[in-house]
Amino acid sequence: GENVEQHPSTLSVQEGDSAVIKCTYSDSASNYFPWYKQELGKGPQLIIDIRSNVGEKKDQRIAVTLNKTAKHFSLHITETQPEDSAVYFCAASIYGGGADGLTFGKGTHLIIQP
């Protein structure tokens, strides 16, 4: 089955700096790669996703890149703000969308230092 590795487990950056979280996956058939943000006391919320037919997607300060050959994808957050502090999860699936067959990474605790 699919295996998703996520690094780092904890990331501390100064407010205004950029943050990068990296994930690798094992199943070359995976075609859907969402990123979720989980704030304290809340459930995960989808913040951006990418499908295997594109290499990069951007939404304001957030971007995701996908390298299918190397089987890795990354989340980039620019100009970090205090409200970006949360746990971030990457995931991979062969089903193209939704929650079917999602294999999650173990999460990255992002800390924005004022």
Place this chain on the structure above:
Amino acid sequence: EADIYQTPRYLVIGTGKKITLECSQTMGHDKMYWYQQDPGMELHLIHYSYGVNSTEKGDLSSESTVSRIRTEHFPLTLESARPSHTSQYLCASSDDSGGRAEAFFGQGTRLTVV
């Protein structure tokens, strides 16, 4: 804001008690899921449903059971709670729009069995 609700948010219960965790969504989604989130934050799928009268076990073995009598409702039941059941339980739902499907999570129920 996602229209998926879990109750209770927090529950402390004694060993041997029967409990039901409630999950409801008002988005008309056919697909619903239960995840267990361990203290390290890793997410494990324990049950899912593709519609009324459809329930399946997930990747992580669980002593809980689920039912799906109505589209909007997907309760999870533990017949006899044990301390090993202490965890955060997250419910999610997804539509069936294939390539544009998105998963929505509830805020979770934090269960403590003493």
